[in-house]
Amino acid sequence: MTQILDGRTLARTCNKAVKVKVESLARPPGLAVVMVGNDPASAVYVKRKGVVADRLGFVHRQIDLPADTSQAKVEEVVRSLNDDDAIDGILVQLPLPKGLDSAAVVDCVSPDKDVDGLTIRSIGYLAQGRQLLAPCTPWGVMKLLALADVNLSGKSAVVIGRSNMVGRPMAMLLEQANCTVTVCHSRTTNLEEVVRRSDVVVAAIGQPKVVQGSWIKPGALVIDVGINRLDDGSLCGDVDTEAASVNAAAITPVPGGVGPMTIAMLMENTYKASCARQGVSAG
Ligand code: GUN
Numbered sequence: 001m002t003q004i005l006d007g008r009t010l011a012r013t014c015n016k017a018v019k020v021k022v023e024s025l026a027r028p029p030g031l032a033v034v035m036v037g038n039d040p041a042s043a044v045y046v047k048r049k050g051v052v053a054d055r056l057g058f059v060h061r062q063i064d065l066p067a068d069t070s071q072a073k074v075e076e077v078v079r080s081l082n083d084d085d086a087i088d089g090i091l092v093q094l095p096l097p098k099g100l101d102s103a104a105v106v107d108c109v110s111p112d113k114d115v116d117g118l119t120i121r122s123i124g125y126l127a128q129g130r131q132l133l134a135p136c137t138p139w140g141v142m143k144l145l146a147l148a149d150v151n152l153s154g155k156s157a158v159v160i161g162r163s164n165m166v167g168r169p170m171a172m173l174l175e176q177a178n179c180t181v182t183v184c185h186s187r188t189t190n191l192e193e194v195v196r197r198s199d200v201v202v203a204a205i206g207q208p209k210v211v212q213g214s215w216i217k218p219g220a221l222v223i224d225v226g227i228n229r230l231d232d233g234s235l236c237g238d239v240d241t242e243a244a245s246v247n248a249a250a251i252t253p254v255p256g257g258v259g260p261m262t263i264a265m266l267m268e269n270t271y272k273a274s275c276a277r278q279g280v281s282a283g
Contacts, residue, residue, distance in 0.1 A: 003250035005144045005223070011260035014143070018264075018271045019056045021283055029274035030059035030087040031115070031266075036074060037067030037097040041229075046093050052263050058270065059086055067097040074100060075108045082110040088277050089115030089270035094165065103164075112277065115269040118165060126169055129176050133269045138170040140261030141202060141223050142177070148221050148250040153178035158194050160184045160211065160238065161204035166225055170202055203238035213243020222251040225258045 022028060031053045035046045046062060053060035063077055074096070081090045090113045096102045111121040117135035125131050145152065157179040161167035171181045179200060184191050186205065195201055195215040203211050204225035216222060226238030237254030245251055252258055275282040 002245045002248050003148060005147050005221075005250050005252045005257060007140070007144060007252060007257040007260045010143060010147060011140075011264035014261075014264040015052060015056060015267060018267050022057050022271060025274065025280070026278060027086075028057050028059050029089065029270045030061070030084075031089045031091070031270045032061045032063060032081045032084070032087045034063045034065065034074070034077060034081070034090070034092045036065045036069055036093070036100065039095070039097075042093050042095075049091070049263055049266060052267060053270070056267055058267070061087065069100075071100055071104065074105050078105060078108040082108070082113060087113065088274035089113055089266075091116045091266065113273055115266055115273055116165075117169070117269065123164070123169065126172055133273060134173065134265075135165060135169045136265035136269065137166045137204075137225060137258060137262045138173050139269075140258060140265045141170060141225065142173050143265070144223060144252060144258065144261060145177075145200070145221060150221060150249070152200065155179050155199040156197060157181045157200035157202065158184055158198040159202045159204065160188075160191065160195075161206070161225070163204065166204040170204065174200065174202070201239070205238050207238055208236050209238070209240040211239040211244065213240045213246055216244045216247040218247045219249045220247065222248045223258065224252050224254050227254055227259060 033046050033049055050060050050062055081087050090109045092105055094102055106118050107120060109119055111119055114122045115133055117133045157174045159167050159171045162183055162185045171183050175181045182194050184194055192215050200221045202223045206226055208228040222239055222244050224237035224239040228236055230236055235255055272282045
């Protein structure tokens with residue numbers, strides 16, 4: 001039987017734990033989400049983040065800026081949130097509209113409030129295995145992998161995708177869990193061969209069903225970060241889930257796998273950042 005790594009249930013458990021801990025803080029954690037433009041997918045994600053933040057008793061602020069906002073203005077908004085004492089965590093929803101320099105905007109976020117874990121400082125700490133606040137999606141994937149109750153040490157892992165938000169930090173976290181990690185990307189010529197020999201597969205390349213079921217090694221753990229909308233409006237991941245389930249020991253569904261965990265880890269990071277700023281232990 002293939003284990004379904006149910007992100008919805010795990011996220012609910014993580015969120016409940018944070019909610020209980022928030023009640024004993026002197027003031028609620030504050031999360032600000034900056035959304036520039038009106039990309040429909042981003043709008044859905046941002047709304048979900050707000051709903052969960054409200055449910056956990058956080059102070060939640062969403063700053064909507066028009067798509068033609070200047071670089072200087074976006075940076076000024078982020079800096080004003082850095083100076084806002086009620087805000088512990090800042091997330092700039094990516095991608096930003098064309099013409100804006102995302103890296104420069106992200107680097108305006110105060111490292112203490114970098115609940116997305118994407119600033120140079122956060123990634124530098126992560127690279128050294130001293131992470132403060134880890135990027136939400138890779139950190140959520142590590143928690144999903146823990147559900148499978150498999151010792152990752154010595155396992156071969158493939159990360160498909162090399163984005164700053166997912167692929168790169170994901171490879172670092174798996175390496176820190178003592179996996180031997182291969183990173184594949186759009187120019188990799190032997191993806192099938194690498195997947196076939198991998199005990200852990202994390203697909204985060206944003207291409208529907210690029211990982212075929214027959215490639216999955218018997219007993220592998222398969223994590224699908226992709227969420228792609230097909231022409232008929234349906235959603236699918238980067239893995240052919242049904243076919244991959246034949247060989248996989250455990251697999252994430254799409255939707256209901258990684259997505260809810262990304263949000264749960266954002267809440268956990270915001271709670272941790274708030275504890276640090278309030279001078280109390282995160283417990
Ligand atoms: N866009 C899609 N996922 C994310 C995320 O986790 N963080 C940010 N900042 N933007 C995203």
